[in-house]
Amino acid sequence: xxxxxxxxxxxxxxxxxxxxxxxxxxxxxxxxxxxxxxxxxxxxxxxxxxxxxxxxxxxxxxxxxxxxxxxxxxxxxxxxxxxxxxxxxxxxxxxxxxxxxxxxxxxxxxxx
Amino acid sequence: xxxxxxxxxxxxxxxxxxxxxxxxxxxxxxxxxxxxxxxxxxxxxxxxxxxxxxxxxxxxxxxxxxxxxxxxxxxxxxxxxxxxxxxxxxxxxxxxxxxxxxxxxxxxx
Numbered sequence: 434x435x436x437x438x439x440x441x442x443x444x445x446x447x448x449x450x451x452x453x454x455x456x457x458x459x460x461x462x463x464x465x466x467x468x469x470x471x472x473x474x475x476x477x478x479x480x481x482x483x484x485x486x487x488x489x490x491x492x493x494x495x496x497x498x499x500x501x502x503x504x505x506x507x508x509x510x511x512x513x514x515x516x517x518x519x520x521x522x523x524x525x526x527x528x529x530x531x532x533x534x535x536x537x538x539x540x541x542x543x544x545x
Numbered sequence: 546x547x548x549x550x551x552x553x554x555x556x557x558x559x560x561x562x563x564x565x566x567x568x569x570x571x572x573x574x575x576x577x578x579x580x581x582x583x584x585x586x587x588x589x590x591x592x593x594x595x596x597x598x599x600x601x602x603x604x605x606x607x608x609x610x611x612x613x614x615x616x617x618x619x620x621x622x623x624x625x626x627x628x629x630x631x632x633x634x635x636x637x638x639x640x641x642x643x644x645x646x647x648x649x650x651x652x653x654x
Contacts, residue, residue, distance in 0.1 A: 466642070475646035476589070476633065483640075491641065523588055531577040531637045536588040 436460075439524050439537035446544055452511040454540050456524030464527040465507040466534060467491075467499060469520040476523065482507055483530065514544045548572060549636050551645035559653050564621040566648050568634030571615070577637035578610055580619045582630045583647065589633055593619060624652045 437458040446452050456465065467479040478491030480499040488499050496518060498510045511518055521541050525534040550569045558564045566580075577596055581589035593608040595601045595617065601608045607620040617636075621628055631647040 468644075473646065476635075476644035478641060478643075481641070489640070492643075530640060533579065533591050533594060534635075534642065536590070539588050 437524060437526050437535055437537040439522075439540050442538065442540060444540060444542045446514050446542070448514060448516060448544055450514050452514050452542065452544075454509045454511075454522055454524075454542070456507050456509065456537060457505055458524075458526040458535075458537075459505065460526060460528070460535070461504055462526035462528050462535075463504070464530065464532075464534075465501070466525040466527070467497070467507065467509045468523045468525065469493065469518075470523060470539075471520050479509065479522075480507075511542075516544050518542065519544045548638065548643035549634055549645040551632075551634050551648050553646055554649040555651055556648055557651045557653055558624050560624060560626060562624050562652075564624045564628065564650055564652070566619040566621075566632050566634075566650065568617045568619075568636075568645055569615055570617070570634075570636045570638075570643070572636070572638040573612075573615065575612075575615075575636045575638040578608070578617045579635040579637075580606075580608060580617075581633040581635060581644075582628075583633055584630045592632070621650075624650075626652045626654050628652050 466481045468476040482501040524537040527534045580592045595608040634645040
């Protein structure tokens with residue numbers, strides 16, 4: 434079955450370190466998204482991509498970057514992790530703009 | 546003003562009752578509207594989507610959209626304890642998706 438997977442599921446890191454969260458989907462969806470979810474803020478869009486080599490900033494992109502070299506993967510990189518980036522991160526994919534988004538299981542990141 | 550507003554709840558209803566969840570949005574150009582359910586510690590899963598004004602029914606769930614009032618709602622009939630979760634309203638405006646903070650629903654047996 435097609436799916437979307439995130440790894441790792443849990444990550445603990447130290448302030449200032451570079452961290453990369455992986456997202457891989459096998460639906461061949463053009464669109465992929467990264468969100469963070471925090472109490473009181475709901476899901477907030479970090480970055481999104483509408484195809485290979487396309488990346489766009491979302492509502493809370495500062496301190497994060499993404500690259501899209503193929504259809505299946507959209508890794509999220511925290512260049513220099515900060516305690517404010519402790520959160521649950523969700524990756525999602527969608528076949529087209531305005532269509533249903535399907536979510537991965539999430540990555541819980543703690544920055545100490 | 547947030548793009549998507551929901552009452553955070555918690556909303557409690559007895560088993561078998563109708564649960565009514567509400568969402569307002571600020572961008573009049575919004576085109577697509579979604580309701581997701583999220584159990585504690587899990588990822589959001591789609592319940593309903595609606596694109597046109599009016600009602601859309603799927604089993605025990607009904608989504609209602611009123612673009613003039615910038616209002617979308619979700620009705621859950623014959624509520625079950627398994628419906629206890631947080632319900633997220635999502636709106637597509639232009640190239641971006643906006644989620645509300647969610648409404649926590651508890652169905653009391």
